[in-house]
Amino acid sequence: MSTDKISFEPKVLEGEINIPYKWTTGPAAGKFLTTLRDERKIIGLKCSSCGRVSVPPEEICGKCRKRNSEFVDISDEGELVSFTEVRVPVFWQPAEPPFVIGFIKLDGADTLLIHRILASASSLKKGLRVKARWKEEREGHILDIEGFEIIQEG
Numbered sequence: 498m499s500t501d502k503i504s505f506e507p508k509v510l511e512g513e514i515n516i517p518y519k520w521t522t523g524p525a526a527g528k529f530l531t532t533l534r535d536e537r538k539i540i541g542l543k544c545s546s547c548g549r550v551s552v553p554p555e556e557i558c559g560k561c562r563k564r565n566s567e568f569v570d571i572s573d574e575g576e577l578v579s580f581t582e583v584r585v586p587v588f589w590q591p592a593e594p595p596f597v598i599g600f601i602k603l604d605g606a607d608t609l610l611i612h613r614i615l616a617s618a619s620s621l622k623k624g625l626r627v628k629a630r631w632k633e634e635r636e637g638h639i640l641d642i643e644g645f646e647i648i649q650e651g
């Protein structure tokens with residue numbers, strides 16, 4: 498047996514793996530998505546222990562770890578808390594870059610919703626008021642909201 502070391506150049510094969518999948522949303526996300534579709538309305542879950550309202554709804558409170566069970570209506574308007582411009586394309590994105598993603602604190606919610614902002618990054622600043630632009634044809638998906646538009650200078 499030879500004791501010579503084997504030397505080789507690493508070879509990289511490039512390819513793409515397509516993995517179709519389905520999964521259950523669970524009761525909270527399922528009700529959230531069907532309410533978007535059927536009622537054109539945003540709902541959250543309120544913690545019966547600490548009162549925190551999560552959107553999208555969290556089955557377990559992210560603050561006190563109790564089970565949430567009270568669905569509450571949430572406004573489709575809120576405040577732009579932060580944002581960034583997406584410039585690198587990834588296949589699952591809702592649009593071709595460049596586009597803006599924002600953290601939105603909807604009126605009545607204590608958590609932030611991440612969604613597309615329908616404006617250029619250069620026209621935005623923290624604190625602007627935004628409102629959902631709904632799609633006419635909805636299918637029970639977060640993109641039933643096309644994005645959020647500026648409604649008032651903050």
Ligand SMILES: [Zn+2]
Pocket residue numbers: 544545546547548549558559560561562563
């Ligand atoms: Zn709680």
